[in-house]
Amino acid sequence: MKKTKLVSFGFCILIIVYCVPLQSCSKYTVTTTQRDPADVYYKKKIAASYFWGIVNKPRSIIDTACGKTGLSEVKITSNIGYSLLHVVTLGIVHVVQVEWKCQKEPPVIGFQP
Amino acid sequence: MASSRIQATNIKLLSTIHENFKQPIDNLFNIFNGDNPNVLAGYNETTKTIQQFLGDALQKKKSVRALGGNWSWTKVGFTKDWMLSTLRLNRIKRTLPEEIEPSFGTFESDKLVFAQCGCSIQELNTVLRSLGRSLKTSGASNGQTIAGLISNGTHGSAIDTGSSQDYVVGLHLIVGLNKHVYVERASRPVVTNVFIQKIGAEHVRDDSIFNAALVSFGSFGFIHGVMIETDPLYLLNVFRKQMSGDVVRPLMQSLDFTNAPFLPRPNVRPFHFQVTINPYDTQKGYYVTVMYKETYRENYPRIVTDFNKAGPGEDAPILLGRITDIVPQITPLIVSTTIKSGYAEIDNAWGTHGEVFTTTMLRGKILSTAMGVAVENTNNVMDIASRLSKEHSFVGVFSCRFVKQTFATLGFTKYPFTCIAEFDSFEAQSTWRFFNALWKALDDAAIPYTFHWGKVNNLDAPAVRKMYGNKVDEWIAARNKLIPKEMLPIFTNEFMVQTGLTNLLNA
Numbered sequence: 001m002k003k004t005k006l007v008s009f010g011f012c013i014l015i016i017v018y019c020v021p022l023q024s025c026s027k028y029t030v031t032t033t034q035r036d037p038a039d040v041y042y043k044k045k046i047a048a049s050y051f052w053g054i055v056n057k058p059r060s061i062i063d064t065a066c067g068k069t070g071l072s073e074v075k076i077t078s079n080i081g082y083s084l085l086h087v088v089t090l091g092i093v094h095v096v097q098v099e100w101k102c103q104k105e106p107p108v109i110g111f112q113p
Numbered sequence: 114m115a116s117s118r119i120q121a122t123n124i125k126l127l128s129t130i131h132e133n134f135k136q137p138i139d140n141l142f143n144i145f146n147g148d149n150p151n152v153l154a155g156y157n158e159t160t161k162t163i164q165q166f167l168g169d170a171l172q173k174k175k176s177v178r179a180l181g182g183n184w185s186w187t188k189v190g191f192t193k194d195w196m197l198s199t200l201r202l203n204r205i206k207r208t209l210p211e212e213i214e215p216s217f218g219t220f221e222s223d224k225l226v227f228a229q230c231g232c233s234i235q236e237l238n239t240v241l242r243s244l245g246r247s248l249k250t251s252g253a254s255n256g257q258t259i260a261g262l263i264s265n266g267t268h269g270s271a272i273d274t275g276s277s278q279d280y281v282v283g284l285h286l287i288v289g290l291n292k293h294v295y296v297e298r299a300s301r302p303v304v305t306n307v308f309i310q311k312i313g314a315e316h317v318r319d320d321s322i323f324n325a326a327l328v329s330f331g332s333f334g335f336i337h338g339v340m341i342e343t344d345p346l347y348l349l350n351v352f353r354k355q356m357s358g359d360v361v362r363p364l365m366q367s368l369d370f371t372n373a374p375f376l377p378r379p380n381v382r383p384f385h386f387q388v389t390i391n392p393y394d395t396q397k398g399y400y401v402t403v404m405y406k407e408t409y410r411e412n413y414p415r416i417v418t419d420f421n422k423a424g425p426g427e428d429a430p431i432l433l434g435r436i437t438d439i440v441p442q443i444t445p446l447i448v449s450t451t452i453k454s455g456y457a458e459i460d461n462a463w464g465t466h467g468e469v470f471t472t473t474m475l476r477g478k479i480l481s482t483a484m485g486v487a488v489e490n491t492n493n494v495m496d497i498a499s500r501l502s503k504e505h506s507f508v509g510v511f512s513c514r515f516v517k518q519t520f521a522t523l524g525f526t527k528y529p530f531t532c533i534a535e536f537d538s539f540e541a542q543s544t545w546r547f548f549n550a551l552w553k554a555l556d557d558a559a560i561p562y563t564f565h566w567g568k569v570n571n572l573d574a575p576a577v578r579k580m581y582g583n584k585v586d587e588w589i590a591a592r593n594k595l596i597p598k599e600m601l602p603i604f605t606n607e608f609m610v611q612t613g614l615t616n617l618l619n620a
Contacts, residue, residue, distance in 0.1 A: 035472055036235050036256075040141065040183050040198045041124060107203040107229075107236055110152040 181261025185567030238467025283340030434541030509538030574613025
């Protein structure tokens with residue numbers, strides 16, 4: 001390999017090593033046009049699916065605190081570790097991080113007491 | 114029937130919505146209204162709950178900060194002790210004729226509404242629209258709470274309207290276990306005793322206290338309710354075009370639109386005027402956004418947002434920050450590509466205030482600093498910033514927004530007309546190098562400026578004194594007059610100590 005190619009290759013590796021570890025592989029948000037969260041912080045849970053989806057842990061993520069207004073937004077994150085685990089286990093273990101916030105209740109509006 | 118209550122979350126580390134720092138705290142609490150369907154009866158229950166909470170804080174010697182949308186970039190609204198999330202406090206009281214002073218003018222339905230502190234701008238936009246009313250102005254997005262919005266002096270760019278705190282005409286402040294007050298100006302009284310009796314507060318009419326409390330970042334007690342003055346529902350006619358710097362710069366320096374034939378409505382002073390600059394490509398022109406205010410009508414073409422368009426992911430800012438730190442040569446390309454996708458031309462679009470200034474999806478660790486400068490200095494500041502951005506490979510754009518002078522004692526839009534020079538980027542070494550160089554360069558050039566309280570800054574006590582002079586003492590004196598002595602430490606945070614906002618100069 002020529003010296004210049006070696007330098008370029010080394011430079012690319014440097015960038016990858018520097019940039020990738022702190023990054024998630026993917027992060028995606030589901031929300032609505034009326035998003036108005038009641039929570040300041042995201043509630044988090046790691047969700048795992050085993051044996052190509054035969055078993056999920058937890059089976060479902062249920063937030064009992066959100067009440068009738070439901071969710072404001074949900075974020076799904078994967079990272080390089082989760083992806084490696086998925087590949088190394090041939091898909092037997094699939095892990096994602098789920099984050100969410102509850103939606104506010106609509107305001108009470110009126111004139112009186 | 115459920116009562117108003119406060120719940121500890123046991124969260125010990127809190128970050129801003131922009132994730133630009135993490136603050137260790139003793140605890141984060143959520144406060145809930147009860148379900149009393151009577152607007153003010155439920156509101157008054159919550160007043161008592163907050164008073165009890167403050168009593169606990171006093172007993173346990175904990176400082177307290179109310180937390181709204183958590184939108185600020187600074188620690189101005191944080192404390193290391195107890196943070197109280199107000200997002201669920203969203204009751205809205207419509208006013209009745211007997212509650213408003215006749216001297217305020219002919220009664221107009223819903224011209225004045227009394228909003229609980231946690232009402233988000235989105236909620237207010239929605240509710241006011243249903244009442245045929247509108248906010249006079251807000252920030253560019255709608256995620257802040259009304260109390261948070263005004264407490265930091267959020268401004269928008271409605272030139273002749275001013276900042277958000279300037280349409281507030283009354284504040285209900287809980288300042289102690291046994292004291293809560295409704296403060297308004299003596300020079301412009303708004304509510305009658307009928308209203309005061311309904312909320313059970315002490316009535317304070319005092320210009321100096323009111324003007325000081327407007328922008329006070331949670332340090333004048335717990336802001337429980339805000340009386341706001343609204344406008345009849347209106348439409349904004351929106352245009353964004355690239356225009357030559359040669360023709361735009363005189364406007365940025367003067368806000369004189371009498372000789373501006375190149376604007377969509379020639380020589381007409383717009384309601385909203387904003388200029389965004391790509392420092393790496395000024396040849397193609399500045400991005401100029403103008404909006405004209407029109408009476409509301411039903412049949413207008415709605416703004417349509419394309420949600421399926423590709424855009425930057427949440428990790429884009431930090432990743433690009435790191436890459437440009439290693440390879441600064443690609444900075445112009447990144448800035449130019451980003452600005453092209455984010456600042457598409459807009460031709461003759463229409464929307465209500467709530468439709469134009471709508472939900473912003475936040476994208477990771479972004480950083481922003483904003484300085485208020487006299488409008489006459491706008492181009493000087495932009496020229497300095499332009500030079501420094503190239504020196505430091507700043508990966509970001511410049512924005513200029515403009516508002517008239519605020520009434521707030523420590524409002525940072527303090528000049529007769531203020532240009533808010535805003536520099537948005539993301540977490541990178543180059544960003545900090547640029548910010549520090551810019552602040553120093555403005556000092557060296559002796560250009561007076563203020564800092565947006567809620568955006569990245571390097572404020573300390575001498576800087577605050579230099580920016581606001583005697584106003585600092587006016588503000589501190591008003592605070593000392595209003596808040597019972599034993600409660601002052603409860604409403605004092607580390608930022609206030611750092612910036613000298615606790616001690617009178619000659620005390």
